[in-house]
Amino acid sequence: MNLNKYNQIYQSLSSDIVEGHYKAGETLPSEHKLLRLFGVSRETVRKALSLLQENGYIQKMKGKGSVVIYNPSTNLTVSHLTSFKEVQMQQTKDYTTQVYSLDEIPAGEVPHVQSALDVEAGTLLWQLIRQRKYEGKTHIVDMDYLIHDMMPGLTEDIARGSIYEYIEERLGHSISYSHKEITFNPMTALDIELFGPVTPPYTANVKSVVHLSDATPFQYNVSKHLASEFKFIDFSRRFTGE
Amino acid sequence: MNLNKYNQIYQSLSSDIVEGHYKAGETLPSEHKLLRLFGVSRETVRKALSLLQENGYIQKMKGKGSVVIYNPSTNLTVSHLTSFKEVQMQQTKDYTTQVYSLDEIPAGEVPHVQSALDVEAGTLLWQLIRQRKYEGKTHIVDMDYLIHDMMPGLTEDIARGSIYEYIEERLGHSISYSHKEITFNPMTALDIELFGPVTPPYTANVKSVVHLSDATPFQYNVSKHLASEFKFIDFSRRFTGE
DNA sequence: GAGTGGTCTAGACCACTTG
DNA sequence: AAGTGGTCTAGACCACTCC
Incomplete structure (x- = not known):
């Protein structure tokens, strides 16, 4: 190709x-x-x-x-992700993926997701929570919201593998761009359940809204990393037009 | 232009x-x-x-x-910086800049800086520490290392304004690209002195090595933000060639 | 079939760097 | 003066979308 x-x-x-x-x-x-x-x-x-x-x-x-x-x-230091490209690599790395939950919920229950995905309150979403483990310890927790009708056949098995692969190879859609936001947040009760007790009880959260090449938003993802392990690497240029 | x-x-x-x-x-x-x-x-x-x-x-x-x-x-949410472009905007914002210290040190004293800037151990560097304040409170601390010979005339006055402006307009150099790395770290004693006591005692650190358009590295910068306030926003595309 | 963006060409002139 | 990258043109053919 x-x-x-x-x-x-x-x-x-x-x-x-x-x-x-x-x-x-x-x-x-x-x-x-x-x-x-x-x-x-x-x-x-x-x-x-x-x-x-x-x-x-x-x-x-x-x-x-x-x-x-x-x-x-400077480039091999990609220890714990994550430029947009590596979001996938992460899934093919040494991590074991464990599906914590996979549910169908109406978008209205999660208003910030609803507006980010630009759907009606009644639209059904997949809510997916996954743990990325390495040597038995959870290092990353991914919380995803996907539009149900765009991938009606989603199963725990697929979620354990690569969702992007499923989207692109099975469904023939093409992933194109994303808005991303990095913040530093105290762990919630759910986080503690998923990560176990860790110090400090903070996570680095990479929130992204991923769009297909026809500009349809299709995924709302929050990737939570142990704050102490998190590293984000970027290369950027100036004056690409402004 | x-x-x-x-x-x-x-x-x-x-x-x-x-x-x-x-x-x-x-x-x-x-x-x-x-x-x-x-x-x-x-x-x-x-x-x-x-x-x-x-x-x-x-x-x-x-x-x-x-x-x-x-x-x-999604774009106006640029509350607390910082894509590469905004590194400068930040300096023209509502913040008051206060120079905490401006010293000349040999690169050998800070080996990680020395290797990032690709200079000899004996090369003189400017070491600059600044506080960005808003309504009396320090929100950002910038620690910079600059190659002395490239800007022999650096003063506290210039450091209080925009270093980039000085570089580009006074010295005629052109800033081109940077490698950036984001991590979350516990505050050091110096951090606590500069920020005062805050909870949690963590900072979001944006470390960058900035290069001129002739590929010369000229600035090593660590921008420390209060972890609780930090937000990094990014837009990224896939398949720009790979 | 008409309109859209994607790729590619062959050539031109310019600005900058180096000898 | 020779070599380099930066900009711009006029035209070609293709693949895709929509009617």
Whole structure:
């Protein structure tokens, strides 16, 4: 999939960088060389390079070239998630997923979820609570609300695996973007039940509303992490237009 | 500044969206209409639209059009910072900035800073500690390390204002990207001195290494927020190349 | 079938960096 | 002066959506 040319070039160059064929501080071949190398036009090469820059692999400099800034040490530190991409990786990691509950409730019972998902009070939602365990200890608790009609066949078995995979591969929907919010909250009684007693009794909560590529909101997720273990890593750029 | 065409179109459309001329759910004029409207080529319109999509204003849909997804309610919630862009806004907000200390120290004294800034142990650094106060109470503490030789003229007065402004306007450097890391930590003795006694005695720490557009690291910043007040808001997309 | 966005091309001119 | 990336154009063909 994704058979377009600039994506192939992006894949090729990014894996070269990750594998160390181009190291931090080195310069990639010039656009002119790359377009001959890959046999494409210049704009196509430039699209690939723009992606590399957006995602923190290179820094383009007028008159100089494209310098590699990717540093495995700053990126391998992804100890406990979580950029949007890793939300899935988390599910394929060493964690064991245990479904605590899976219920159907009307959206009106959870007004903040109802407004975030932009549905009527009567709309049925799946309410799903899962524990992510590692060596017997719960490290993450995920609380999810999903629109029932969009995935009527949801079961505990599916919830134990990857919901995203189910959405994308079984239902043919495509996940596209999300709004995310990170806060630090005292544990609730339910949290204590799910995590057990821990110090400090606080969680880092990553709340996100996930949208499909047709802009439909489909998932309201709160991912609770033990405060003492939480680490969020981000790469960001300035002046992408403003 | 930024007089290129696609940026002008981006500015024009994004302010139309923010001001409500195009509302969430509505569709922007088609690319064909926009290119006639602005009198530019299609690729130029598309660059502007791509920026709008990256920054969470619109969702482009093949065969349909560009739908506005910007929702002031999710974006105005920027109560206590802080995407990379807001790191500066924070400094022009209602906060009063108070310089707690400004010292010169060799990088070797702070090894984690030394390696992050990629300098020799003997390199002189500015160590700057500031309190951000609102109505007499400290809400944010910023601890900064800056390379001395890059800004030999740093004073408490400048530190009280915007360091970024000083860097960009006075020194002519251009800030480009940063790696950021969010964690929750118990307060140190110094934190308690700076914030006063608060409950819980935890801070949300946003650590970032800021780079100039020539890829030089120039600032190591730890922004400490009262855990109970902290909120980080983010918009992110999937499949920007991977 | 008409309209939409997605990809790609070949070429142009410019601004910046380095010798 | 030669090489680099930044912007912009005019046109082509494709895939998707909606009527």
